[in-house]
Amino acid sequence: MDARQIMGPIDVSVTALEAQSERIRLIAGNIANARTTRTAEGTPYRRKDVVFSTEMGKFAGVRVSEVIEDISPFKKVFDPGHPDADEEGFVLFPNVDIPVELVNLMSASRAYQASLALMKRYMEMAEITLELLR
Amino acid sequence: MFEKMSVETLLERALGAAELRHRVIANNIANVDTPGFRAQRVAFEELLGEAIAGGDRERLSRVAARILPAGLAAGPDGNDVRLEDQIGQLLKNSGRYKAYMRILIKRYRQMELAINGQ
Numbered sequence: 001m002d003a004r005q006i007m008g009p010i011d012v013s014v015t016a017l018e019a020q021s022e023r024i025r026l027i028a029g030n031i032a033n034a035r036t037t038r039t040a041e042g043t044p045y046r047r048k049d050v051v052f053s054t055e056m057g058k059f060a061g062v063r064v065s066e067v068i069e070d071i072s073p074f075k076k077v078f079d080p081g082h083p084d085a086d087e088e089g090f091v092l093f094p095n096v097d098i099p100v101e102l103v104n105l106m107s108a109s110r111a112y113q114a115s116l117a118l119m120k121r122y123m124e125m126a127e128i129t130l131e132l133l134r
Numbered sequence: 135m136f137e138k139m140s141v142e143t144l145l146e147r148a149l150g151a152a153e154l155r156h157r158v159i160a161n162n163i164a165n166v167d168t169p170g171f172r173a174q175r176v177a178f179e180e181l182l183g184e185a186i187a188g189g190d191r192e193r194l195s196r197v198a199a200r201i202l203p204a205g206l207a208a209g210p211d212g213n214d215v216r217l218e219d220q221i222g223q224l225l226k227n228s229g230r231y232k233a234y235m236r237i238l239i240k241r242y243r244q245m246e247l248a249i250n251g252q
Contacts, residue, residue, distance in 0.1 A: 009157045016164035023167075052168040059157055061164040107167070114163045114217055121228040122156060128235045132242070 009122050015061030016115040022064050023050045023108045027101050034096040037084040044074050045094040070095055139195050144182075145238045151178035151199035152231040158201060159227065163220050170212035173204040173220070 026048045033045035047070035054062050072095045080089030155176035165171040178199040185194045206214040 009153075009160045012157060012160040012164055016160075019164070020167075052165070054161075054165050054168050054171060056171075059161040061161060062168055110217060111163065111166050114166070114221060115160075117221065118156075118160050118163060118224060121224055122160075125153075125156070125228055125231045125235075128232050128239075132235065132239055 010119060012059065012061040013115040013119045013122075015063060017112060019050070019052060019062045019064050020108045020112040020115070022067075024105065024112070026050060026067065027105045027108065030094075030096050030101050031098060031105075034094055034098055034101075036094060037082070037091055044092045045096070046070060046074075047072070047094060047096045139191070142238065142241060145234050145241075147197070147199070148178065148182075149231060149234050149238070151176055152227055152234065154199050154201070155227050156224070156231070159220055159224050162204075162215050163217065163224075166213070166215045166217055166220075168213060171215065172208070172213075173206060173215045174201055175204045175223075176200070177202055 030047050033039075036045035039045050049068055049070055050064045051066040051068055052062050053065035054060070074092040074095050077091050077093055078089055079085055079091045082091045085091050155178075158174050158176050162173045176199050178197070181197050181200065182194070185197050204214065206216065206219075208214040
């Protein structure tokens with residue numbers, strides 16, 4: 001194996017766990033704020049997402065290069081009784097779709113589990129390798 | 135001069151390839167959601183098979199693990215990693231690693247016995 005490759009397979013899997021964890025945190029935030037019409041800034045909550053990136057050829061795993069705000073439009077709902085309704089009676093709700101967030105949550109969760117399985121297998125391989133030294 | 139290819143050398147090379155393959159799989163799985171990422175694979179056993187079929191002793195001694203693109207169909211975001219496929223590869227690879235290592239350990243123990251004469 002190339003001696004310049006400092007990151008072992010465990011480190012690679014750890015980057016995946018960290019990246020997917022951060023993604024899951026953002027998804028949880030989106031779900032929790034799906035009906036937040038007024039944040040501290042006074043505007044409706046805007047959906048957040050992660051951008052994953054990697055360095056090809058380095059086999060160093062993945063990282064979250066950016067946390068971005070979804071620029072798709074807010075949802076306009078007619079509800080004149082709502083405290084945040086405008087002059088025409090419309091309320092702007094966050095651009096969050098719960099079904100979409102749930103699907104993303106499942107996807108992130110699967111990727112997380114897969115990396116855990118990788119680490120477990122690698123530990124089994126390492127244990128047998130240690131037997132060589134007995 | 136042809137290098138004499140002992141079973142131990144072959145096993146050690148196969149183990150090195152399996153280790154590398156594990157890392158490549160780890161990287162593929164880590165990047166399952168990275169836009170534009172193309173999965174890779176490690177070729178070794180098949181290269182070995184080709185060299186053996188060719189009957190060339192020297193070629194056999196030069197077989198080394200190679201990292202190649204997996205060459206799968208990409209999804210809409212340019213990513214071609216399929217999690218199920220990678221998990222399957224992971225299980226096969228770790229199984230092979232353990233098998234090779236056990237055989238190697240056994241051979242080393244036999245050599246020890248032969249040397250120590252017990």
